[in-house]
Amino acid sequence: MAGSGIVEGKKFLITGVLTDASLAFNVARLAQEHGAEVVLTGAGRGIRLTERAARRLPDPPDVLPCDVTLPDEIEAVRADLEQRWGRLDGLLHAIGFAPASCLGGNFLHAPWEDVATALNISAYSLASLTSPMAPLLAEAKGAVVGLTFDASVAWPVYDWMGVAKAAFESAARYLAKSLGPQGIRVNLISAGPIRTMAAKSIPGFAEFEDAWTERAPLGWDITDSEAVARSTLALMSDWFGGTTGEIVHVDGGYHAMGA
Template identity: 90%
Template sequence: MNGSGGRPMAGDGIVAGKKFLITGVLTDASLAFNVARLAQEQGAEVVLTGAGRGLRLTERTARKLPEPADVLACDVTVPEEIDAVRADLEQRWGCLDGLLHAIGFAPQSCLGGNFLDAPWDDVATAVHISAYSLAGLTSPMAPLLAEAKGSVVGLTFDASVAWPFYDWMGVAKAAFESTARYLAKSLGPQGIRVNLISAGPIRTMAAKSISGFEQFEDAWAERAPLGWDITDSEAVARSTLALMSDWFGGTTGEIVHVDGGYHAIGA
């Protein structure tokens, strides 16, 4: 059943033959990179997106996948670029089985203990890119997703509590989680599922940019019943891909915690 090295052949994975659009790949440490890698190993075709100055970095990283993937320019604040991606996918595939939203950004003024001082323009940027973009990207792709009865999955960080240093990004994530529920309600009649993965902290480029992130590391390892390795994103990638597969065909509007059980423990 498996090919050389123990990897599933293209025809026998849980997403064999599916077509996925994956955002948020910057380096091979990105959570989205490992979802893309696993998707290919499980038989899917993937196209990545990149934006702005990070586009070339995404293109270089795409060559590290088991099968080099095409990268489309897509700044989620520019509707014309989203429309261009939709047009490409419509011509390329005619449908879309899955969309991974792994995009988040907040100016430094919105992080690191500056909650009371962050200006609205910077907060608006954080909310636009980190929350509204889930709807801004999903809505134009809906006809392609409906054609395949597809799945949208987004990556979040538990927004039910206030975290040290996370500040307005935490607010943006709360909006992101609410947006996912409203998308699930709106798109369900078309057979489109919308779910989120609430991941524990992983040492990615984005995480390193948050002042005080290291405080999460020790706390998570001590409190998570299953333990937690901040350098290992395999569990997150596997759970994300499961939601993008047909195995969760009756699940939408859900937030699945992949955090070692940390969220369930009070102290």
């Protein structure tokens, strides 16, 4: 789809699209509207949902299978993109998962096997996905952007996913350090709560909704992801060419309020 905007001509790999309510879906939509070409990834049985959502984008993109726990699938995506584009201007990491035992107030009793799954998919995958893509990203002096939820404090019901996000945020800093010499930027968006499929899977998610409505000085609409998508796309563009290792809060100002 031809367009005109801050990412005109860019080539983006976007993960984490499950439905048209996904944060990543709106990033993909905006990217296309501003002139970028995108490819999506999906995993396992969920890839059918990704393919369905892809058909709702302005220019339905290809969907590549990519389970981030399977190195062979990551390598297949890398090989596809190398042949397809020869470079990668941006990678959006919008992947997270924790077994039910790791959420909902069960912090003290979650078994290691489930915690390991949460850490692998929600934190380690930032490195396991980015590292093979580094040569393609370096070719374009590209950007990696990940979506997080403020891991500087403990939240109700978030439990081991909160720990995974803390690891995710630390991994982003180490990737920024490791990849910076190749001209690759790594930044995160710390988003306020949005009513996505992932959010609905968290027991007690309504507690976040109520708190944000009351305390965010700019206000917060849990059904509107436009501000998050716009900020994400800006970080993926050349407009933040001197920024890496950063966490940009797009949460209505909630993170800065003491009470």
